[in-house]
Amino acid sequence: xxxxxxxxxxxxxxxxxxxLVRRCxxxxxxxxxxxxxxxxxxxxxxxxxxxxxxGEAEDVVQDAYVRAFTSLDQxxxxxxxxxxxxxxxxxxxxGRLRRRxxxxxxxxxxxxxxxxxxxxxxxxxSGADPEAAMATQQLRxxxxxxxxxxxxxxxxxFVARMVEGLSVEETAELFGLRPETxxxxxxxxxxRLRASLESTLGSTVNEAFAxxxxxxxxxxxxxxxxxxxxxxxxxxxx
Numbered sequence: 294x295x296x297x298x299x300x301x302x303x304x305x306x307x308x309x310x311x312x313l314v315r316r317c318x319x320x321x322x323x324x325x326x327x328x329x330x331x332x333x334x335x336x337x338x339x340x341x342x343x344x345x346x347x348g349e350a351e352d353v354v355q356d357a358y359v360r361a362f363t364s365l366d367q368x369x370x371x372x373x374x375x376x377x378x379x380x381x382x383x384x385x386x387x388g389r390l391r392r393r394x395x396x397x398x399x400x401x402x403x404x405x406x407x408x409x410x411x412x413x414x415x416x417x418x419s420g421a422d423p424e425a426a427m428a429t430q431q432l433r434x435x436x437x438x439x440x441x442x443x444x445x446x447x448x449x450x451f452v453a454r455m456v457e458g459l460s461v462e463e464t465a466e467l468f469g470l471r472p473e474t475x476x477x478x479x480x481x482x483x484x485r486l487r488a489s490l491e492s493t494l495g496s497t498v499n500e501a502f503a504x505x506x507x508x509x510x511x512x513x514x515x516x517x518x519x520x521x522x523x524x525x526x527x528x529x530x531x
Contacts, residue, residue, distance in 0.1 A: 310374040336382040343386040357382035451482035
């Protein structure tokens with residue numbers, strides 16, 4: 294059986310954005326691939342949060358990349374490439390949303406009232422414990438609903454900072470806010486989210502660590518196997 298070699302990222306994946314952008318200007322396909330792999334998740338989450346539709350979000354991400362890579366002469370470096378690219382994706386998504394709802398606008402401060410189902414976790418692997426997979430799915434739904442109910446002025450900032458993991462400075466740059474405003478909105482969002490989750494989950498805490506269903510049966514079977522043979526149960530006569 295041949296030995297499998299360890300996975301290694303392409304060398305291009307280690308290059309900084311400015312070098313990859315320079316190579317993209319020279320029509321370097323490897324550089325285009327490296328940048329798209331680097332920003333796919335961020336752009337998808339932002340677009341998905343606005344449109345609440347996986348297929349449309351993917352279309353938006355593709356359109357954003359095409360617009361960005363065919364307009365690199367407009368990238369002056371005033372903001373980071375990631376911020377510039379994310380703004381293009383946001384504008385593409387909002388353009389689609391405006392075509393559905395003509396009254397939608399997006400103020401510079403990021404206060405647009407858009408409801409969003411933000412979190413998009415990877416599915417559990419096919420070999421995972423079915424009960425654990427079900428629990429993960431249910432918890433994901435609870436968290437998504439709680440984030441969806443955050444006030445409009447908090448949600449997008451919370452997603453960028455806490456879900457996507459951007460720094461305070463990156464989030465401030467993306468939404469045109471002061472870093473102090475980002476911190477305040479994230480703090481208030483977390484307080485509201487905690488209260489919402491406690492309210493939702495409080496009634497089900499007593500169901501935690503349940504041993505019903507398949508897990509209960511597995512435990513019982515394992516104990517019986519470890520204890521060995523038992524004599525058949527006797528029935529006493531009345």
